[in-house]
Amino acid sequence: MQAHKTHETIRSRVKAICATAGFLLLIVQPSGMYAQSASEVEYRFKAVYLFNFLQLIEWPTTAFDSDESPLVVGILGKDPFGRLLDDLLKKERINERPVVIRRFEDYEDVEKCHLLFVSDSEGDRIPAILRQAQQRQALTVSEIVGFAERGGGINFYIENNRIKFEINVDALRRADLHASSKLLRLARLVKPSKDG
Amino acid sequence: MPFLKNASIRTKLKIVILFASGVSVILVSAGFFTYEYLTLREIIVEDLATKADILAENTNAALAFRDSADTETVLASLSSQPRITSAAIYDLGGEMLASYTRAGLAVVFPDTIPPDGSRFSQDQLTMVKPVLLSGSRIGTIYVSMDLAGMEERFRSYGEIVIFMLIGSLVIAYFVATVLERTISRPVMSLVQTAREVSERQDFSIRASQTTNDEIGLLVAAMNVMLDRISERETNLHRANEEIRTLNEELEERVRRRTTQLERANKELEAFSYSVSHDLRAPLRHIDGFAQMLQKHNSASLDEKGLRFLETISDSAKRMGQLIDELLIFSRMGRADMRYCEVDMNGLVQEVLDELKTDLNDRRHTINSDHLPTVTGDSSMLRLVLTNLLSNAIKYTRKKEETVIHVGCKDEDERFVFFIRDNGAGFDMKYANKLFGVFQRLHRSADFDGTGIGLANVKRIVERHNGSVWGEGIVEQGAVFYFTLPKSGDHHG
Numbered sequence: 001m002q003a004h005k006t007h008e009t010i011r012s013r014v015k016a017i018c019a020t021a022g023f024l025l026l027i028v029q030p031s032g033m034y035a036q037s038a039s040e041v042e043y044r045f046k047a048v049y050l051f052n053f054l055q056l057i058e059w060p061t062t063a064f065d066s067d068e069s070p071l072v073v074g075i076l077g078k079d080p081f082g083r084l085l086d087d088l089l090k091k092e093r094i095n096e097r098p099v100v101i102r103r104f105e106d107y108e109d110v111e112k113c114h115l116l117f118v119s120d121s122e123g124d125r126i127p128a129i130l131r132q133a134q135q136r137q138a139l140t141v142s143e144i145v146g147f148a149e150r151g152g153g154i155n156f157y158i159e160n161n162r163i164k165f166e167i168n169v170d171a172l173r174r175a176d177l178h179a180s181s182k183l184l185r186l187a188r189l190v191k192p193s194k195d196g
Numbered sequence: 197m198p199f200l201k202n203a204s205i206r207t208k209l210k211i212v213i214l215f216a217s218g219v220s221v222i223l224v225s226a227g228f229f230t231y232e233y234l235t236l237r238e239i240i241v242e243d244l245a246t247k248a249d250i251l252a253e254n255t256n257a258a259l260a261f262r263d264s265a266d267t268e269t270v271l272a273s274l275s276s277q278p279r280i281t282s283a284a285i286y287d288l289g290g291e292m293l294a295s296y297t298r299a300g301l302a303v304v305f306p307d308t309i310p311p312d313g314s315r316f317s318q319d320q321l322t323m324v325k326p327v328l329l330s331g332s333r334i335g336t337i338y339v340s341m342d343l344a345g346m347e348e349r350f351r352s353y354g355e356i357v358i359f360m361l362i363g364s365l366v367i368a369y370f371v372a373t374v375l376e377r378t379i380s381r382p383v384m385s386l387v388q389t390a391r392e393v394s395e396r397q398d399f400s401i402r403a404s405q406t407t408n409d410e411i412g413l414l415v416a417a418m419n420v421m422l423d424r425i426s427e428r429e430t431n432l433h434r435a436n437e438e439i440r441t442l443n444e445e446l447e448e449r450v451r452r453r454t455t456q457l458e459r460a461n462k463e464l465e466a467f468s469y470s471v472s473h474d475l476r477a478p479l480r481h482i483d484g485f486a487q488m489l490q491k492h493n494s495a496s497l498d499e500k501g502l503r504f505l506e507t508i509s510d511s512a513k514r515m516g517q518l519i520d521e522l523l524i525f526s527r528m529g530r531a532d533m534r535y536c537e538v539d540m541n542g543l544v545q546e547v548l549d550e551l552k553t554d555l556n557d558r559r560h561t562i563n564s565d566h567l568p569t570v571t572g573d574s575s576m577l578r579l580v581l582t583n584l585l586s587n588a589i590k591y592t593r594k595k596e597e598t599v600i601h602v603g604c605k606d607e608d609e610r611f612v613f614f615i616r617d618n619g620a621g622f623d624m625k626y627a628n629k630l631f632g633v634f635q636r637l638h639r640s641a642d643f644d645g646t647g648i649g650l651a652n653v654k655r656i657v658e659r660h661n662g663s664v665w666g667e668g669i670v671e672q673g674a675v676f677y678f679t680l681p682k683s684g685d686h687h688g
Binding site (some may be wrong): 092169 | 254256257260261263266327330332556
């Protein structure tokens, strides 16, 4: 987990995103590490957060073929993580299960997966994606504004230059997923809008 | 324990019991204290470890999402734990995500996170544990705890131990007082009995045996010993009684014999006195008539007849002299002694004056040392000197010159008087016969005498508690010694 930095650094990175000033990065970053793009840092964190979700959310046994079946993480649409997620999860095991990453171009291609990250690029097709995911009991995670209100499971957002997340408890319950109370405590809980 | 040497056995027993119980209570207390101390430490460590684990579990998600606000909130719940002074959560890089400090305390967190584990410092216990998420370490929790409570607890525990120690010693003292009696009472009773026996010399006293232990054996042994002593005492007493009875009988017998002897002696003396006295009358007649015959009939008697008459007369006189001396001898045995101070110089001079006529015109040298004054019967001592000096004069008759010396040697307890002459002397092998009655070493023809003189000397000197002996060389002279005690008793 080399992506770990202090939150001070995160804040600096987010500021950097907003300011789009490359040199500013170097000034604010006190450790003098190699220069990273703001988005790379952001997704490094988001990758870690995805990993944390895998650990703090419990899938029903029916979601797996066997005890050794892997936890499948799907990425739908344009992948913002690059190799980050692969590097992070490659060697990890969660509850004795290996983690497998699948990438899907189109929501229609989505096969069985436990966590489905819906990329920004899929913003137009959310209802269809959610419908399908719901059938497959998959936890949907995205960074599209209003994703959770519209029936998504977890959605990243930025507040005070920090990466935060909101959880739609009903969506998780419908998918028969059990989220740790510790996770819920850290999240902003949202209710689905009427039209969700 | 030399300082206990003179203490009574009761004190010793008490001290032994108290010492033993005191030591065991101290050891047990020390054991409990140590156990309690170690257990308490363990409990405290476990307790703090548990708290750290709970905190880690409650903050792991927040740490995973780097939510320091939420972590602070969780740590703030420690305010309900007054012993916890500080806590902090670090990420894997060692950076502090959140911390907690008990209100009112200024806590300095360590610059670098110490390795995992618990650490006791002066008044703090610090605990460092990993924060895990799904079994993987995602950070570190640091918690420190105030040990003031533990110290307080130990102080009160120590106070309890001291009270227990004092209490148990007090109880042990009473128990010891009761217990030591089971040993000391029989011993004391034994000692009391022994003391009574030795003080009163009463061997009929017996110690009572109340126990069957060694003291009981001692009591039994002492009773057996007392039996023996008592038996011996009785035997000794009986033997003494027998001896006393025998002694009394013996004394009685001696007294009886002495009385008989004295009576026989008196009878004998009375007899000899009367015989001697009665013999004188016929002798006087013989002498008187022989003289009368010589006076009236000397003309008609021839020379032979006259010589016969003279012999008769001489013999009668001689026999009279014999009888006189026998009378003196027997009187010396009976007469009471009249003690007084006697100046021996004067006495010697008086006697020599009386005997001067015996010397006739012989050449003589008679001298005397200065003699002491003694205590004795003056007339008896005069008789002693008369006998010895007349002997000396008598036996020096045939010498050209008579040499007599009277002297005295001062010995420790007595005076040794001696009279030395240069006369006929005597053979020392007859020395033991010198002082017997009628014992004579020379023929009457050579030296006249009755043979009673020295017997009288011996008798008188012995009545003065002295002794007498003689030394002599034939034809060269003799020395006669007699001793008189310087002082003391003159009885007998």
